[in-house]
Amino acid sequence: xxxxxxxxxxxxxxxxxxxxxxxxxxxxxxxxxxxxxxxxxxxxxxxxxxxxxxxxxxxxxxxxxxxxxxxxxxxxxxxxxxxxxxxxxxxxxxxxxxxxxxxxxxxxxxxxxxxx
Amino acid sequence: xxxxxxxxxxxxxxxxxxxxxxxxxxxxxxxxxxxxxxxxxxxxxxxxxxxxxxxxxxxxxxxxxxxxxxxxxxxxxxxxxxxxxxxxxxxxxxxxxxxxxxxxxxxxxxxxxxxxxxxxxxxxxxxxxxxxxxxxxxxxxxxxxxxxxxxxxxxxxxxxxxxxxxxxxxxxxxxxxxxxxxxxxxxxxxxxxxxxxxxxxxxxxxxxxxxxxxxxxxxxxxxxxxxxxxxxxxxxxxxxxxxxxxxxxxxxxxxxxxxxxxxxxxxxxxxxxxxxxxxxxxxxxxxxxxxxxxxxxxxxxxxxxxxxxxxxxxxxxxxxxxxxxxxxxxxxxxxxxxxxxxxxxxxxxxxxxxxxxxxxxxxxxxxxxxxxxxxxxxxxxxxxxxxxxxxxxxxxxxxxxxxxxxxxxxxxxxxxxxxxxxxxxxxxxxxxxxxxxxxxxxxxxxxxxxxxxxxxxxxxxxxxxxxxxxxxxxxxxxxxxxxxxxxxx
Numbered sequence: 001x002x003x004x005x006x007x008x009x010x011x012x013x014x015x016x017x018x019x020x021x022x023x024x025x026x027x028x029x030x031x032x033x034x035x036x037x038x039x040x041x042x043x044x045x046x047x048x049x050x051x052x053x054x055x056x057x058x059x060x061x062x063x064x065x066x067x068x069x070x071x072x073x074x075x076x077x078x079x080x081x082x083x084x085x086x087x088x089x090x091x092x093x094x095x096x097x098x099x100x101x102x103x104x105x106x107x108x109x110x111x112x113x114x115x116x
Numbered sequence: 117x118x119x120x121x122x123x124x125x126x127x128x129x130x131x132x133x134x135x136x137x138x139x140x141x142x143x144x145x146x147x148x149x150x151x152x153x154x155x156x157x158x159x160x161x162x163x164x165x166x167x168x169x170x171x172x173x174x175x176x177x178x179x180x181x182x183x184x185x186x187x188x189x190x191x192x193x194x195x196x197x198x199x200x201x202x203x204x205x206x207x208x209x210x211x212x213x214x215x216x217x218x219x220x221x222x223x224x225x226x227x228x229x230x231x232x233x234x235x236x237x238x239x240x241x242x243x244x245x246x247x248x249x250x251x252x253x254x255x256x257x258x259x260x261x262x263x264x265x266x267x268x269x270x271x272x273x274x275x276x277x278x279x280x281x282x283x284x285x286x287x288x289x290x291x292x293x294x295x296x297x298x299x300x301x302x303x304x305x306x307x308x309x310x311x312x313x314x315x316x317x318x319x320x321x322x323x324x325x326x327x328x329x330x331x332x333x334x335x336x337x338x339x340x341x342x343x344x345x346x347x348x349x350x351x352x353x354x355x356x357x358x359x360x361x362x363x364x365x366x367x368x369x370x371x372x373x374x375x376x377x378x379x380x381x382x383x384x385x386x387x388x389x390x391x392x393x394x395x396x397x398x399x400x401x402x403x404x405x406x407x408x409x410x411x412x413x414x415x416x417x418x419x420x421x422x423x424x425x426x427x428x429x430x431x432x433x434x435x436x437x438x439x440x441x442x443x444x445x446x447x448x449x450x451x452x453x454x455x456x457x458x459x460x461x462x463x464x465x466x467x468x469x470x471x472x473x474x475x476x477x478x479x480x481x482x483x484x485x486x487x488x489x490x491x492x493x494x495x496x497x498x499x500x501x502x503x504x505x506x507x508x509x510x511x512x513x514x515x516x517x518x519x520x521x522x523x524x525x526x527x528x529x530x531x532x533x534x535x536x537x538x539x540x541x542x543x544x545x546x547x548x549x550x551x552x553x554x555x556x557x558x559x560x561x562x563x564x565x566x567x568x569x570x571x572x573x574x575x576x577x578x579x580x581x582x583x584x585x586x587x588x589x590x591x592x593x594x595x596x597x598x599x600x601x602x603x604x605x
Contacts, residue, residue: 007259010371010379017140017367017380021387024144027151030486030511033392033493036150038213039160040388041359043143044220044366046167046381049174050227050373054234055186056179069230070182074189076226079219081193082200087216088164089201094209094497095160098153101505 035094042087048080127178133376135173140380142166147384153506170377206501207458210490214282214355221274221362224369225332228268231372232318232328258319263372265315268328269335270365274358276339281351281358284343285490291348300345307338342408350407352491353396357404360389392492399486401538401549429580431567434587436594439526439561440601442585443469444476446523450515452483452552453495456529456564460591463502466528469595470504472602482508483515483525483552485533512552519556527554527562527578529591535576546574560584563594 028036051073054065065073125131143166149159175181197216204212283289296303314331346354363385370378397404434442443449457466470480482504488495496509510518519525527534534554537544554560555578562584578584587594 006374007257007371010374010376013376013379014367014371014383017383018387020144020380021384022391024147024384025388025391027148029152030484030493031153031496031506031509032150032156033395033486034209034489034491034497035156035160035493036147036388037356037359037392037491037493038209038216039147039150039163040363040385041213041216041220043163043167043381044359044363044385045216045223046170046378047220047223047227047366047369049170049375049378050369051189051223051230052171052174052186053177053373053375054227054230056175056177056181057234058180065230065234069233070185072226072230072233074185074192076223076230077186077189078192078196079223079226081190082197083193083216083220083223084167084197085194086197086201086212088160088167089198090204090209090212090216091160092157092164093201094206094500095153095157097497097500097503098156098506099500099503100153101507 031098032095035091038087038094039091042084042091045080045083045087048077048084051076051080126176132173132176135169135176136375136377139166139170139173139377142169143381143384147388170381173377206498207490208286209494209497210352210355211282211285213359213491214278214285214351217355217359217362218275218278218282221271221278221358221365224267224271224362224365225275225335226271227369228264228271228372229328229332231264232268233325260372261319263368265318265331267365267368267372268332269311269315270361270368272332272335273339273342274362274365276336277343277358277361278355280340280343281354284348285351291351293345293347295345300341304338304341307334307341310334311338346407350400350402352487353393353400353402353404353407355491356389356393356396357408358389360386360393363387363389396487396492399492399550401546431579432582432585434561434585436587436597437601439585439587440598440605442524442559442561443473443478443526443598444602444605446478448479448481448518448522448524449473450481450483450510450519450522450525450554450557452485452525452527452530452534452554453488453499454485454528454530454533455489455495456531457591458489458495458498458529460529462528462590462592462595463498463504465592465595465599467499467502467504469599469602470508472599476602480508481510481515481518483512483554484509485512485530485552486550488530488533512550516553516556519553522557523559525554525557525560527560527564528595529563531564531576532574534578535574536581537574537577540577544574554578555581558583561587563587563589563591565590 055073143163146159146163146166149155149162284291311331311334314327314334317327343354363382367379367382367386370382393404397407451466451470457463473480484495486492489498499509500506532546534552535546536555538546538549538551541547560583562579564586579586
């Protein structure tokens with residue numbers, strides 16, 4: 001149920017989340033900025049939830065979904081899923097490649113570069 | 117809205133809310149993992165688990181789920197998203213991010229549209245009085261319409277803007293700025309005003325779906341008009357900015373739908389996008405308003421490529437054999453990779469060269485400019501793909517003091533980020549841009565195809581420096597040649 005206080009508490013969440021976001025993201029080093037971008041990109045795919053919620057609403061007279069609405073929601077859910085699944089997968093692919101110096105299994109050549 | 121009573125505790129609103137709180141905590145915890153390469157993989161997975169929990173929580177909501185449609189949407193998304201993410205080349209990462217960002221924005225806009233269709237006459241409602249004389253705004257507060265309209269506008273701009281950015285980076289459409297020239301600002305302004313007017317009309321209680329569609333179309337045109345005039349070089353900044361936009365629009369949707377997970381996730385993305393946009397703009401010496409107003413060569417205010425070949429100095433060219441000798445007898449070598457190296461797919465050859473030199477006792481480091489490649493941190497990903505250990509990569513601020521002690525700087529496919537004009541020539545368009553101070557090292561070898569100027573269309577003074585030797589050729593074959601020469605030494 002939507003009451004006036006929901007707005008204020010939601011706005012509080014909004015503002016606090018913004019601050020937390022700034023603090024957390026500021027700690028990410030340049031090295032990881034590309035995965036960060038694709039990772040956070042995946043996170044905003046969470047709008048998918050909006051589509052899921054709307055497709056679960058009871059069919060009550062004034063709030064009924066017509067065929068066009070349903071089609072739009074299917075597209076929205078597909079878009080959101082692409083955003084989430086693609087984003088997390090591609091980020092994982094990138095991060096998996098980051099290896100530190102004593103490379104456990106240098107692929108092509110011998111074990112050069114482990115003098116440190 | 118009357119939902120059927122929960123069947124089990126799993127459907128209790130409190131339980132679902134707790135799941136949302138768990139979900140956004142996992143997002144934050146996951147992003148904290150991104151503070152270092154060692155914890156990053158796990159961090160990303162933690163965030164993904166959070167997302168799965170958020171989705172499950174939403175599906176638990178009591179209601180009449182259209183399971184078939186939900187499954188269809190998810191299946192379509194998986195069918196497109198998984199192969200795309202699996203197959204994309206690391207060099208094409210900026211495009212991929214643009215595309216994923218675009219669909220996210222598109223989802224926001226579509227959801228807002230359905231919200232409008234569904235709520236019909238209860239949408240907005242500042243002045244709405246139903247025929248019976250009963251005011252409806254008690255049923256649906258105005259703020260919901262405001263957030264929903266905001267989400268629709270920003271989502272639509274983001275969708276179209278991202279698609280244009282994708283097209284430019286993928287070179288489906290020309291990377292050069294496309295604009296109406298002087299009239300561009302006027303066009304943007306008119307589109308902006310129209311979008312806003314339609315939005316206000318809707319919030320004030322216009323129940324015409326035509327107005328809503330008109331608003332979406334104006335926002336779409338605005339997205340096109342904003343991004344088309346921006347040059348390919350500035351595209352990463354645009355993507356990051358649009359990423360922030362999509363995040364904010366998701367947060368707005370969250371407020372409209374009263375969903376805390378959406379609000380938190382959206383705001384975190386908004387914060388991340390803003391930070392990255394700012395950082396990139398700084399590293400490229402560009403202000404965000406200037407980028408949005410039109411890229412290099414867009415307004416004619418910036419000096420173009422006319423300087424090529426008119427430079428007073430002479431260029432010294434070298435051979436792979438000489439370069440190999442120079443490198444083999446150095447004690448400190450810094451490799452400066454640029455996007456040109458990635459385009460030539462020379463990463464593996466470069467790593468081989470570095471390995472060869474290290475076996476000879478040469479200390480090898482890589483100097484990474486914050487915007488090396490096509491987006492921040494892109495070069496790190498490209499080198500990681502070629503198995504270069506990340507702790508061998510030095511960030512700009514760490515490596516710059518080391519250049520005076522460096523015997524040979526090997527510049528491979530990097531241009532503007534090494535241009536001393538950024539420090540020495542106040543009239544240069546890149547003056548003030550932070551650069552890798554390659555010119556401070558004892559000698560420089562530049563591997564480059566030709567003397568053509570770089571992305572920004574600016575002559576690089578470094579090439580005329582007496583201690584610079586140019587090795588002309590394709591990055592991959594040139595590096596391979598050096599390796600061969602090293603072997604025969």
